[in-house]
Amino acid sequence: MLMMRTKLAIILLICGTLILGVFGVFNYHKTHERLYGQMDYKLSAIATRLAYRLPENMWNYDFDTVIKDLESESTSRFVYRIEVISKDDNFRHITAPKDGEFDNEFRLRSIPLIYNGLDDETKVGDLIIYEDPRSVESTLTSEIVSGIVQVFLLDLIIMFLIWKYARAIKEIESSKNYLNTIIHSYKDGLLVLGENHQVSTLNEAAKRMFELDDVPLEDITLSKIIAKVVPDSRAYFSQSLYGFNTKNINYELIRTHDRQIVQVRSNKIDVNEKTLQVAIIRDITEQHLDKMKVSKGAELFSAVKTLQDKFLVSDDFHNSFREVLKILLKIGESNHGIIVELDHGEPDRYRVLAQTRLIANGYVSEDFVRDVVGRVIDTKKGDRSLQLMGLSANSGKLIINALSMPLYLSNQLVGVVCLFDESTNYEDDLVSWLEPVLSSLSAMVNFVRQKKLNDMISEEMVRAKEDAERANEAKTNFLAMMSHEIRTPMNGIVGMSNLLKETDLNQQQSYFVDTLIHSSNALLNIINDVLDLTKIEAGKMRLIEQESELTDLVHDALVVFHAKAVEKSLRLHCLIDPHLPRWLILDPVRYTQIILNLVGNALKFTKHGSVMVHLSLVTEGGSDMLRLEVKDSGIGIPEDKLHNIFENFTQVDNSYSRSYQGTGLGLPVCRKFIELMDGDIRVVSKEAVGTTFTADVPLVVTPKRPHTLLEGLVVNPDVRDMKVLVVTEDAQLYMVLSTYLESMGMAVEQLYGKSVLSESIDGSSLLIIDDNMMSDVRPAISRAANTILISHNGIVEQMGMPCLINPINPYALAHALTYDSPIENNLQEENVEPVHFGGLKVLIAEDHLVNQDLMVLVLNSLGCESTLADNGLQALEQHKANPFDLILMDCQMPEMDGFEATRNIRDFDQNVPIIAVTANALSGDAERCLEAGMNAHLAKPFTKDQLVNLMMLYVSDAKRNPVSEEWTFQRETSVEAEDHTKGERLSPAIVACTSFDLDQLKDQVGDSAELLTHILTKYLSTQQADLDAFESAMKVSDMSGVRKIAHKMKGAAAMIGARELADICLSIEKEDVEASDTIPIQRKLEQIHDKTAAIRREIENLVRSHLHFTSL
The missing domain is CATH 3.30.450.40 (GAF domain)
Known part of the structure; x- marks a missing residue:
C-alpha cells in the first residue's frame, strides 16, 4: 500500500513538472515573439517620425532642432543610440549611448533622409538607429526564471498535498482501526444493517451472542441472526432491529448450552449518502434473573404481607x-x-x-x-x-x-x-x-x-405519646406566653427606668440607670432571638437594615457587660478603627445580638485577664468588610471541639455546661445572623491561652453620611498641643487610647513602673490615669496641666477629677478633652433638629376609623397635610385627580385591596413613594408588598419613629424642612399647656393597663391626654361595629367575610397595643374552615368578646379617671 502511494506521488510529480515545462516553453516563445514584435514596432515608429521631421530641419540648417528630436527619441528602451550624418558631411550628431557596450553588439537600422520641399526629392543625409534588445532579453530571462520557480513551487505544492493526503489516509485508517477496536471490544452487541438488509458490521460480542464466532462476516445474513431468537419473538425482534418497536422488550436467544435474554435499541444514521441501521443488543440475562428473583421475592413478600394483615385482624x-x-x-x-x-x-x-x-x-x-x-x-x-x-x-x-x-x-x-x-x-x-x-x-x-x-x-x-404531645404543647404554649409574660415586667422596668432618668440624678446614678435601661433592652432582644430560633432554622428570618451609628451601637451593647466584668475583675476593652465610617447600613438589632453573644461568651469563659473587642475595616475579594474580633484570655476550646462549636445546644463538654451554664444557642444564632448578612464567622483557640472569634460582614456606607469615625470632632488647639501621658500597665488600654488620640493629632506616651513619677510630667502635660495606678502617680498629679481618670468599676465621682469609664468611647474621650462640662458616656457630635415635613401631601388608604385617626394625628404632628381614602379604589381615583407626595397603603381593604391599587398607580406614576401599613407580619408579606410596587413595608403596630425613619428614606430633601419657628412655638405652647398636669400623678395600680399597651400608643401619637382619649374612644365605637359585623357574617356562614373582618379588627387592636386580641384575630384570619364547621370560630369569638370587654372596661376607667397621660 505504501509503495503504491509512493509511485502515485512520483507520477503526479513528473506529470505536473512536464505540464508546467511544456507550458513554460510555449509561454517563452509567445513572449519572445510578442516582445520582439513590440520592439520592431516601436523602432519603426521612431524611424518614421524622425524621417518626417529631420530632412526639413537639416535642409534649413536648423541643427538644434535636429539634436532635440534625436535626444527625445533616444530615450526609448529599445534604442541604444541614434546617429545622423548630413550628405555633405558638414553635420554629424550621435546621441549618448546608454552604457559602455560595443557597437557591434547591436543591430543597426539605416534610414535615408529625403527632403521633398523641391520639385525633386533630395537626399539630405542618413539616419542610423542602434537597436537595444537587452530589455527584451531581460524580460525573457525573467520569464524563464519565473517558469522554473513556478514549476518548483508547484512541485512543492503537489508534494505537500500528497503528504497531506497520505497523512489524512493514515489518520482515517488509524481512526478506523481505533473504531473497530472499540466496536469489537464493546461489551454489548453491535449490528449495522445496510441496504437490502445486508449485515455491514457485527462485533465480537454480537457474534458470541448469536453463536456465529466462526462464520465470516460476508456469510452472515440477517435471517441467520433472527433464527437465533425464539420463534414467538422473531417478528418483534426484527421490528426492534429497524427501530419500529421502542418498548423495552426482552428477547430470548436459542443457544446450545444456556439461555440468554437480550434487549435491542436501534437508530438510523446517514453515512456517505447511505442510510444505515445501527442496533445495540444488550445482554440482560443477569438483570433479568435478578428481576425475576426480585419479582418472586415481591410476590412472596406480598403474600406474606397479606397473610400478616389477615392474621392481625383475624x-x-x-x-x-x-x-x-x-x-x-x-x-x-x-x-x-x-x-x-x-x-x-x-x-x-x-x-x-x-x-x-x-x-x-x-x-x-x-x-x-x-x-x-x-x-x-x-x-x-x-x-x-x-x-x-x-x-x-x-x-x-x-x-x-x-x-x-x-x-x-x-x-x-x-x-x-x-x-x-x-x-x-x-x-x-x-x-x-x-x-x-x-x-x-x-x-x-x-x-x-x-x-x-x-x-x-x-x-x-x-399514654407516653399523649404525655409527650401534651408536654410539647405545653412547651409551645410556654414559649408563646413567655414573650408576653417577660416583656410585661421588662416594659415596666424600662418604663420606670426612663422615668427615673428624668429625675434629678448625680452622674453615678445616671450611669447606673443607663446601664439598667441598656441591659433591659438587651434582655428583650435576647428573648426575641431565642423565640425566633425556629424561624431562623426555617430560613424565614429577615434583616431590617437601616442607618446605624457604629460607635453608639457597639458601646450600647458593651455597657450591658460592665457589671459582669467588674464582678469578675476582668477588663473589657473596645477599639473601633478610626478609619471606619461613622454611619453604616446594617441591621442594628441583629448586629447588636452578635456582639452580645460573642462578648457574653468571652466574659463567661474568662476567669482572669481581659476581653478585647476590635472593629476594623478589611478588604477581601475586592469588597470592603466590617470585621469584628472578640479576643479573650479565657479557658480556650480544645482543637477537637472547634468543628461543632457553632451547632445548636452545643458546648465544649458537659463539665463546661455545669460550670458556666448556658443554652448553647448563642454561637449558632450568631452564625445564622452573620450568614444572613452574607458574612463569615470563624474561631481560633488554644486551651488555657484564650479564644478569638472573628466575624466579617459586608460594609455598606450610607451615601448621605460619608464621614469617618472621628471626622468632625474638633479638639482645642491648646489641648492638642499638650503632651499626653497615659499612666497604665495595661497594654490593651494604652493601644486603645493611643489609637484614638493619635487620630486626633495628639502625641501620646506611656508611663508605668518607676517612670510614673517622671520629670516629664509638667504644666504642659495631660495625664490619663488608669485607676489602679492612682496611688502610684498621685504625688505627680499636681504638676500636670489636666488629668483624666480611667475607671474600670463604674465609679466616676469622688475622685476630684474628670473620669471616663472603660471601655473607652472615642466621643466621650474627645468630649473629656474640652474640660468644659461633665463627662458622659456618649457625645453627640451635632444637635439633631426635630423632623418636620411642612406641606407634605400624604394620602392615607385605610378602612378602619381608629387607624385613620391615629395616622392623621401622627402625620399632623409632623406638619403633613393628610387625606383619607376608605379603600383602594378611592385611593387610586384621588391620586389620579390630585397627585400626592406620599401614600400610606393598607393591604386589606374592601372593593380594591392595597396590592391591586398599588399596581394600578404604578401604571401611571412610578415615582410616588408608597409605604405598606398592614397588620400582616407574616414571613413573605413584605416581599409581596414589594412585588406589588410598594417601596417599603411597615407592620402594625408601629411607632412614630419607625414611620419617620421610612419617610426620611423615601421623601426627597426638598420636602423635608427644619422646624419652622411657628411650628416650634406651637409645640412649646402645647408642652407648656400640659406641664400643669404633671402634679396629678396616679398610682401605678391605677395606671396599669393589662389588655392593651398604653406606652405603645403614646409612642405613636405622643403624651397628649386629649389625643389619646380621642383615639381610645374612637376605638371603642369602631370595635362594637366590627363585632356586630363579625356576628352577622357568622350567622350567614360567610367565612370569607369573617376573615376580612378579623383582619380589620387585628389591625386596630395592634395599633393600640392589644396584642392578645390581635393574635386571636390573626388565628381566625388564618383559619381554613368550611361554612359547615364554624365551631372553632365560635370558640374564638367568645375569646374576642372577653378581650374586647376587658379593653372597654380599662378604656372607660381611664377616661372617667381623667388620666393625665403626660405624667406617665
Missing part, C-alpha cells in the same frame, strides 16, 4: 398458619410439611400449628416427625438431610429429603418448620428465599403468646 390463627404452610410448600416444591410452636414453659414440648394431610392422618409416623423436630430443638440449628421416613400404614420405610428450620424471635427459639419431599433436593438458596417467610412466621408464632403483653405495651406507648 381471630382464626390456625387458618393463617395453614396458609403460610401452603406458601412454604409451594416455594420449597414439597409435598409434606409441619409447623410447630414450642411451649413457653417447657421447651421440650411443642404444639402443632399446621400440618399437611398425610402427616395429620398419621400416614407418616409420629415418631419420625418428633425425631426431626427434636433434633432442631436440641441443636438450635436447622438441618438438611436424606432420611428414612416411617410409614404408619404398612410399617414401611420411604427415603425422603428433609429440611428442618428453627424459628427465632429476639434470639429465642419459638418454633420449628419441617418440609419433606421424595424428589426435591433442597439447595442452600432455598433457605435464603424462605428467610422472609420464616421471619414473618416467627413473628406470627410469637404473636399468639405475646398478644396480651403487646396490648399492654401498646397502651403504654399511647
